[in-house]
Amino acid sequence: MPVNQMRVAMLSAHSCPVGKLGTKDTGGMSVYIRELACELARRGHFVDVYTRVHDPKDGQIYEFCQNARLIHLGAGEDEEIQKLAVYSYLPDFARNLESFRKNNSLEYDLIFSHYWLSGVAGTYLQPWWRVPHITMFHTLGAVKNAVKEEAYLSLGEDDPELRIETEKSLVQQCHHIIAPTEKEKEALVGHYGASSEKISVVPCGVNLEQFRVLDKAQARQHLGFGDDKIVLCVGRIDPLKGVDKLIRALPHLRDISGLKLVVIGGGEDSQAEIEQLRRLARNLGMEDAVAFLGLVKHEQLPHFYNAADVCVVPSYYESFGLVALESLACGTPVVATDVGNHRMVIRQGETGYVVRDNAPRGLADKIALLLARPSSDKKSALLIRASVSEFGWSRIAEAVIRDCRRVMANYLAPVS
Numbered sequence: 001m002p003v004n005q006m007r008v009a010m011l012s013a014h015s016c017p018v019g020k021l022g023t024k025d026t027g028g029m030s031v032y033i034r035e036l037a038c039e040l041a042r043r044g045h046f047v048d049v050y051t052r053v054h055d056p057k058d059g060q061i062y063e064f065c066q067n068a069r070l071i072h073l074g075a076g077e078d079e080e081i082q083k084l085a086v087y088s089y090l091p092d093f094a095r096n097l098e099s100f101r102k103n104n105s106l107e108y109d110l111i112f113s114h115y116w117l118s119g120v121a122g123t124y125l126q127p128w129w130r131v132p133h134i135t136m137f138h139t140l141g142a143v144k145n146a147v148k149e150e151a152y153l154s155l156g157e158d159d160p161e162l163r164i165e166t167e168k169s170l171v172q173q174c175h176h177i178i179a180p181t182e183k184e185k186e187a188l189v190g191h192y193g194a195s196s197e198k199i200s201v202v203p204c205g206v207n208l209e210q211f212r213v214l215d216k217a218q219a220r221q222h223l224g225f226g227d228d229k230i231v232l233c234v235g236r237i238d239p240l241k242g243v244d245k246l247i248r249a250l251p252h253l254r255d256i257s258g259l260k261l262v263v264i265g266g267g268e269d270s271q272a273e274i275e276q277l278r279r280l281a282r283n284l285g286m287e288d289a290v291a292f293l294g295l296v297k298h299e300q301l302p303h304f305y306n307a308a309d310v311c312v313v314p315s316y317y318e319s320f321g322l323v324a325l326e327s328l329a330c331g332t333p334v335v336a337t338d339v340g341n342h343r344m345v346i347r348q349g350e351t352g353y354v355v356r357d358n359a360p361r362g363l364a365d366k367i368a369l370l371l372a373r374p375s376s377d378k379k380s381a382l383l384i385r386a387s388v389s390e391f392g393w394s395r396i397a398e399a400v401i402r403d404c405r406r407v408m409a410n411y412l413a414p415v416s
């Protein structure tokens with residue numbers, strides 16, 4: 001093994017990092033794992049990402065970048081199961097991972113778990129391997145519940161006490177936590193009593209080669225968009241994403257001719273929610289102004305961001321929020337709520353607006369302001385893109401690697 005090479009076991013038990021983005025349980029975290037793993041691999045590190053088998057047709061090993069493999073492990077039924085149901089299979093998941101490791105004579109220097117379920121699997125593996133365990137929560141149950149309580153609305157069921165208690169104990173058990181924003185770090189300290197020395201803040205990134213400025217007219221032509229004013233919304237279909245609030249903003253924008261809201265995201269598993277949103281648009285008399293396109297492949301999204309005039313992220317909560325970053329990297333301004341990374345990546349009045357909350361009137365006002373700007377040219381798009389150039393995955397990976405090395409250097413394996 002080269003002296004500086006790290007051998008990392010990444011855990012993504014419930015959600016497959018190469019799964020369909022935009023379905024209920026597959027979004028930003030999968031992008032994060034894939035991009036980070038490939039960046040680590042490119043630097044000569046060895047990364048295995050372990051996930052649960054979710055389809056009997058899955059091959060066991062899939063090399064998604066040179067030196068980075070995805071490994072499917074049996075744990076429970078070989079099919080998609082409810083996220084929470086994965087919890088009871090985590091001991092099997094950890095045991096099967098250990099058998100795979102032994103049978104293949106693998107050794108790891110580090111466990112890097114993603115989301116609380118994988119964090120639990122990490123705590124099973126850690127005493128067997130005696131290596132440091134770094135975790136990233138991606139969302140926090142206690143924050144989600146607080147947001148739902150504050151909104152006084154039904155934003156889906158509360159996250160169970162099991163999750164809250166598990167996250168609380170994970171912050172004590174793991175050796176280090178990576179939080180994507182200062183806000184998330186404060187939440188870890190405030191809600192779970194995490195020690196702030198254990199937490200580093202490293203933002204998420206964007207693939208700057210993939211998400212780049214294209215010719216707007218060509219992007220529109222490619223998608224058959226014509227001359228409409230396009231407002232874009234991209235994400236999993238989840239009440240916390242606040243898409244209903246954006247639809248409610250449309251009547252305030254009635255005077256803008258040719259305005260179209262394009263909503264991307266939501267697979268087979270989200271049809272009921274999409275129908276509900278469609279009904280809302282119909283009741284507001286705005287049905288013709290909204291198009292639900294369902295899932296769009298990540299590789300195709302740059303065309304949509306480039307074709308759009310404004311991208312809106314009306315979420316009640318984001319741990320980070322990749323969509324805003326992707327849109328800005330494509331040179332399209334963003335209106336977004338004051339959650340996740342939005343205040344960090346959007347320059348108020350220049351590259352978009354951060355609004356206090358997702359009240360429809362406030363969203364509409366800022367969308368109208370951006371649509372009233374003289375028609376966007378390539379130069380202004382490039383300026384918007386330049387504002388997020390520091391968020392390329394390469395830099396983010398370097399920061400994560402620094403953290404990993406520091407944690408490994410400070411780790412004292414227990415004496416047996």
Ligand code: UDP
Nearest residue numbers: 021022027028235265295296298321322323
């Ligand atoms: N996404 C996609 N196709 C879709 C919907 C979403 O590729 O149909 C991607 C989107 O581009 C982004 C990710 O899914 O990279 C969503 O990440 P974000 O951080 O915005 O939200 P999360 O899913 O983590 O709540």
